Amino acid sequence: MSVFITFEGPEGSGKSTIIKEVNEYLLNNYETLVTREPGGISLSESIRDLLLNDEHDMDGQTEALLFAASRRVHLVEKIIPALKNGKIVLCDRFIDSSLAYQGFARGLGFESIFTINQFAIDTYMPDLTIYLKLDPKIGLLRKKDNDIEHNRLDNEEVDFHERVVMGYNKLSEKYPNRIKTVNANQNVEAVLSDTIHIIEQFIKSRGERI
Numbered sequence: 001m002s003v004f005i006t007f008e009g010p011e012g013s014g015k016s017t018i019i020k021e022v023n024e025y026l027l028n029n030y031e032t033l034v035t036r037e038p039g040g041i042s043l044s045e046s047i048r049d050l051l052l053n054d055e056h057d058m059d060g061q062t063e064a065l066l067f068a069a070s071r072r073v074h075l076v077e078k079i080i081p082a083l084k085n086g087k088i089v090l091c092d093r094f095i096d097s098s099l100a101y102q103g104f105a106r107g108l109g110f111e112s113i114f115t116i117n118q119f120a121i122d123t124y125m126p127d128l129t130i131y132l133k134l135d136p137k138i139g140l141l142r143k144k145d146n147d148i149e150h151n152r153l154d155n156e157e158v159d160f161h162e163r164v165v166m167g168y169n170k171l172s173e174k175y176p177n178r179i180k181t182v183n184a185n186q187n188v189e190a191v192l193s194d195t196i197h198i199i200e201q202f203i204k205s206r207g208e209r210i
């Protein structure tokens, strides 16, 4: 069964921990692919370095185009082949990150970001998106405390990260069938249990047993 599941949320929302655990759970019954954006393949990881390295300053449009280019090559080389092989793809960030970060927080607008991304992804929208919702201030503190990889966007003011969350909130209202919100301000066990429940419901709705 091929399913394309993406995980979204602000900095420090715990996506990578949850993806790892969800993957272990799903592997009991399914073949999976775990990957991330920007990155996942060599060319996209190089674009990630350009985008997230403090050395390079760039305007919002350039940033949005680089994220979209990285998304395109990663989709074509890694995600589509996995879906064609019947895998469940678990991807850390996808189009909603561009909509929330570049569209909303940078102020470029959902419409223009959606348009360039449509060119990048064709019809490959996620089937299900788990949005790990968290107060951005808590997320930034978690990131600092856990010494997680620092990136150029972490240098933005708290206001920027608050707009990112506002953007995600708007997206979850706009696409309630696809984007399911999980309260990430709980302990890991509770976040994981809520996430697995949503994924199980989704798989059952497709007529599959988990």
Ligand code: TMP
Residues within 6 Å of the ligand: 011, 037, 038, 052, 067, 093, 094, 095, 097, 098, 099, 101, 102, 151, 153, 154
């Ligand atoms: P990560 O820390 O979750 O790996 O994400 C890398 C950073 O890139 C994070 O600050 C969010 C940002 N980002 C965007 O601004 N737009 C995008 O489209 C993607 C995929 C990530």
